[in-house]
Amino acid sequence: MSTQVTEVDIPAAGDIGGIGQAVRDYWARVRGGDIGSLPAVLGLIALVILFGALEGSTFLSIFNFANLINQSAAIIVLAMGLVFVLLLGEIDLSAGFAAGTCAAVLAVALNSWGLAWPVALLAALLTGAVIGLVIGNLVARLGIPSFVVTLAMFLALQGAMLLIIGEGGTIPIRSEAILVIMNGNMSVVAGWVLAAVIVGGFALTTLLAIGRRRKAGLAAEAMSVWAIKVIALAVLIFVATYLLNQERQLPTAKVVIQGVPWVVVVILVLLVGLTFILQRTGFGRHVYAVGGNREAARRAGINVKGLMITCFIFCSTLAAVAGVLLASRDNSVSPTTGGAQTLLFAVGAAVIGGTSLFGGRGKIRDAVIGGLVIAVIANGLPLITQQSGIQFIVTGLVLLVAASVDAISRRRAASTGR
Amino acid sequence: MADSGAPLLSLRGINKSFGPVHVLRDVDLDVRAGRVTALVGDNGAGKSTLIKGIAGIYPFESGQITFEGKPVSISGPKQANDLGIEVVYQDLALCDNLDVVHNMFLGREVKSGVTLNETDMEKRAGETLKGLSVRTLKSLRQQVSSLSGGQRQTVAIARAVLWNSKLVILDEPTAALGVAQTEQVLNLVRRLADNGLGVILISHNMNDVQAVADDVACLYLGQMAAQVDKEQVSSQQVVELITTGRSGDIGLQPETTMGGAA
Numbered sequence: 054m055s056t057q058v059t060e061v062d063i064p065a066a067g068d069i070g071g072i073g074q075a076v077r078d079y080w081a082r083v084r085g086g087d088i089g090s091l092p093a094v095l096g097l098i099a100l101v102i103l104f105g106a107l108e109g110s111t112f113l114s115i116f117n118f119a120n121l122i123n124q125s126a127a128i129i130v131l132a133m134g135l136v137f138v139l140l141l142g143e144i145d146l147s148a149g150f151a152a153g154t155c156a157a158v159l160a161v162a163l164n165s166w167g168l169a170w171p172v173a174l175l176a177a178l179l180t181g182a183v184i185g186l187v188i189g190n191l192v193a194r195l196g197i198p199s200f201v202v203t204l205a206m207f208l209a210l211q212g213a214m215l216l217i218i219g220e221g222g223t224i225p226i227r228s229e230a231i232l233v234i235m236n237g238n239m240s241v242v243a244g245w246v247l248a249a250v251i252v253g254g255f256a257l258t259t260l261l262a263i264g265r266r267r268k269a270g271l272a273a274e275a276m277s278v279w280a281i282k283v284i285a286l287a288v289l290i291f292v293a294t295y296l297l298n299q300e301r302q303l304p305t306a307k308v309v310i311q312g313v314p315w316v317v318v319v320i321l322v323l324l325v326g327l328t329f330i331l332q333r334t335g336f337g338r339h340v341y342a343v344g345g346n347r348e349a350a351r352r353a354g355i356n357v358k359g360l361m362i363t364c365f366i367f368c369s370t371l372a373a374v375a376g377v378l379l380a381s382r383d384n385s386v387s388p389t390t391g392g393a394q395t396l397l398f399a400v401g402a403a404v405i406g407g408t409s410l411f412g413g414r415g416k417i418r419d420a421v422i423g424g425l426v427i428a429v430i431a432n433g434l435p436l437i438t439q440q441s442g443i444q445f446i447v448t449g450l451v452l453l454v455a456a457s458v459d460a461i462s463r464r465r466a467a468s469t470g471r
Numbered sequence: 472m473a474d475s476g477a478p479l480l481s482l483r484g485i486n487k488s489f490g491p492v493h494v495l496r497d498v499d500l501d502v503r504a505g506r507v508t509a510l511v512g513d514n515g516a517g518k519s520t521l522i523k524g525i526a527g528i529y530p531f532e533s534g535q536i537t538f539e540g541k542p543v544s545i546s547g548p549k550q551a552n553d554l555g556i557e558v559v560y561q562d563l564a565l566c567d568n569l570d571v572v573h574n575m576f577l578g579r580e581v582k583s584g585v586t587l588n589e590t591d592m593e594k595r596a597g598e599t600l601k602g603l604s605v606r607t608l609k610s611l612r613q614q615v616s617s618l619s620g621g622q623r624q625t626v627a628i629a630r631a632v633l634w635n636s637k638l639v640i641l642d643e644p645t646a647a648l649g650v651a652q653t654e655q656v657l658n659l660v661r662r663l664a665d666n667g668l669g670v671i672l673i674s675h676n677m678n679d680v681q682a683v684a685d686d687v688a689c690l691y692l693g694q695m696a697a698q699v700d701k702e703q704v705s706s707q708q709v710v711e712l713i714t715t716g717r718s719g720d721i722g723l724q725p726e727t728t729m730g731g732a733a
Contacts, residue, residue: 087614140669265590271593272595333585333587334587335587338580338587342578345566345569349565350566350578353577354578413567414568
């Protein structure tokens, strides 16, 4: 009766075929335009091989590996926030200076007001939330394009930051609790425990999900595919933990520096928590719906305006977290904190990781993968060339390539409707 | 009228104006459960206005609405949904970036605690599609962007019947489809009625009307020219009703200002 290939009845009970089937399905999705983080992962591997071959001794040193995490942490967190806004098909250009402003609030709260660090931290996060609330209301209720609103905020926040920091120009951060985030490491044992918890947690939750689907009589992932995923994650996590647990100080130095940096825990908690919100809750589902088809979402009874405001609050609050990380890394807050290319790197990270600029497509993990790509470029290029002009051009080109991949895969997705 | 049973939805003396334009004039319409009522009429005849009134997009000015034998007033889309009235609009309102299950449950997700209950939703979506004998979807977890026009229409219709709906209104479901997909969707429309639902099908296509309709209701310049059993009229007569409001002794008669059913 139709030209379609009529497949088996829809809910094919039992398991989806084995590894071969899983690979074929994945490839079909990629060809259909659902390309995800694949280019970023391939790019990351290619870059590491490239820099490793050219400047192996420096780039691949254990010290540099930890350094990479330090360099990328703030960009990753900023990009995580941007994913929320990008999913709606909006943009937040002010996130970088929102980070700077919140860092300034943190520094002033600690130094001038003498507040305890948890209170100061809370004040910084609240500042971020308020910034997001303002942007969200202007975009969702007044209907000003987010590009314009956040461009205005980009300037205004820069000014607010100068006023908060005041004449001095730079405020030092002395709170141990804040400094330890970017400068402290876990003990070797704690690092291994963390690695085990991650792998075990992933294995268990995915196993339970498979069990639930089987019990409900739905097609579930084959155990062989599950095992491969768990093993791959385990190898990745344990190798990274092993490397970070090596002594990475120069042999001449007396102190020992080893262990997983604490900031990794911050990123992991955000990665898991925000992924849960976007993938497993009604709110997250509605974010994707609004990004995919705003009118359809509205007709389905979703409070589109409220949802947009919430996303901008998420973005600016995560920018505040990024600001805290920057303050912790630099031991201080200055008018340049969160400035320069911070924002563009973060947008680049999200897009390179696979989040679409057109809305509706993207994951929190994109921010992590893309942030690492950006950090590898920023870290590896200076080893090859000292000319910062070339570094800017290369970073710009990488962003362009990522945006092209996004645009092409979107066209592909639109044209594969059979 | 063809059937003896009480109609599922019954409209009497419906009027609606937009400013000075009198769009609907004393319109009567009966929709019976288990039957496909084709609503035909030329552009501007008032089909969309009538549908939107039933769907609660905007209220009628006067007239009675009886649903399942009880007089009701429909003041909003939510209320129409609560009664069991679902509309599948021409643009379908699907999210391309979500999969079939997500689209079917959009805005009405099943949750356990704060988390979405995916297994439950997938099961119910599967059962609904099975109940409609849909076999053209490879997987319930494929994104709507990868579906053909006919498959999208299928998903939109399945979403409409997921909620124990009693009356499904379809706005030109085959307008953008090829021959094979049109047949596929028309079969689905037929099955909706066979499953006991009342169906209103807006269409410009006489072939579609001939293929699935049980009753034909024809609007002509805001008036119900005729509501007749399809068996009693030919395609030619339906076209005459659409273009002139009358065909022989059926339709609006010149001497009587208001024509009733034949």
